[in-house]
Each structure stands twice: as C-alpha cells, then as structure tokens.
Amino acid sequence: xxxxxxxxxxxxxxxxxxxxxxxxxxxxxxxxxxxxxxxxxxxxxxxxxxxxxxxxxxxxxxxxxxxxxxxxxxxxxxxxxxxxxxxxxxxxxxxxxxxxxxxxxxxxxxxxxxxxxxxxxxxxxxxxxxxxxxxxxxxxxxx
Numbered sequence: 486x487x488x489x490x491x492x493x494x495x496x497x498x499x500x501x502x503x504x505x506x507x508x509x510x511x512x513x514x515x516x517x518x519x520x521x522x523x524x525x526x527x528x529x530x531x532x533x534x535x536x537x538x539x540x541x542x543x544x545x546x547x548x549x550x551x552x553x554x555x556x557x558x559x560x561x562x563x564x565x566x567x568x569x570x571x572x573x574x575x576x577x578x579x580x581x582x583x584x585x586x587x588x589x590x591x592x593x594x595x596x597x598x599x600x601x602x603x604x605x606x607x608x609x610x611x612x613x614x615x616x617x618x619x620x621x622x623x624x625x626x627x628x
Contacts, residue, residue, distance in 0.1 A: 490523035497547065498529040501537045514546045558594065563587045567597055576605060578615055585617045600624055
C-alpha cells in the first residue's frame with residue numbers, strides 16, 4: 486500500500502522505549518523519505534532530540550525536517566484572533582467584546598470560536614451589534 490498525500494503522526498514521544506513502535510515509525514519514515522509521496526507531519530510534546538528513543542537514528546530521522554515550536558496563544562493574541570475571525574466572516578467585533586469573551590469564558594480557541602458562531606447567528610437574527618451587554622444576554626459565563 487502506498488502512503489496518502491498527507492501522513493500525520495501525533496504524539497510520537499509516547500512511543501519512546503517501545504521497540505516495536507519505534508521500529509514501525511522508523512520504517513514509515515524511511516518509506517516516506519524514499520518515495521516522497523506527500524507531506525509527513527510529526528508532532529511531539531518536546532523536541533525530538535529530547536525524547537528517550539532507544540533507536541538513536543529515530544532522533545535524526547524525525548529531527549531532519551522543518552521544525553516549528555507551537556505555543557498557545559496569550560490573552561491578547563486570542564483577542565486579536567477573535568477580531569480577525571469576525572472580520573473574515575463579515576462582521577465587526579470590538580476589542581472590548583472580544584476581551585470580555587477571553588476573560589470570562591474558556592480560553593481555548595475552539596470554544597471561543599463556537600461562542601463567536603453563536604453570537605454571529607443571534608446578532609444577525611436580532612439585528613444587534615455584538616457588545617458586552619449583548620454577550621451577557623446571549624451567553625451564560627457558567628456554560
């Protein structure tokens with residue numbers, strides 16, 4: 486069987502010390518490298534060279550590509566992301582309203598975007614701008 490256009494291996498740090506899994510990932514990487522059938526994305530909770538693999542060559546294989554360190558957004562970045570998302574959807578979200586969402590609800594972007602979706606629908610139906618009082622009326626911070 487060939488490899489798909491995109492192959493994603495998530496949390497490869499959890500296989501450290503398991504010889505069969507390490508060998509399987511090593512083999513998969515080598516097949517991908519030899520064939521280059523598409524994109525290989527590999528994630529871990531830390532740098533590959535920090536993982537205690539028994540196969541030393543797995544460190545070099547997994548660390549040989551482009552490496553990005555992804556950090557969670559801070560509050561200000563969440564506010565800016567919400568405002569950008571609203572603008573991309575065709576409505577305006579004032580900074581005070583975005584900051585209220587970030588400060589009073591779950592801070593993960595998935596939850597924040599779900600709330601933004603709900604606010605967008607209700608504000609359209611009621612023909613009301615999204616303001617802090619409107620957010621308080623539509624969303625219960627205890628949800």
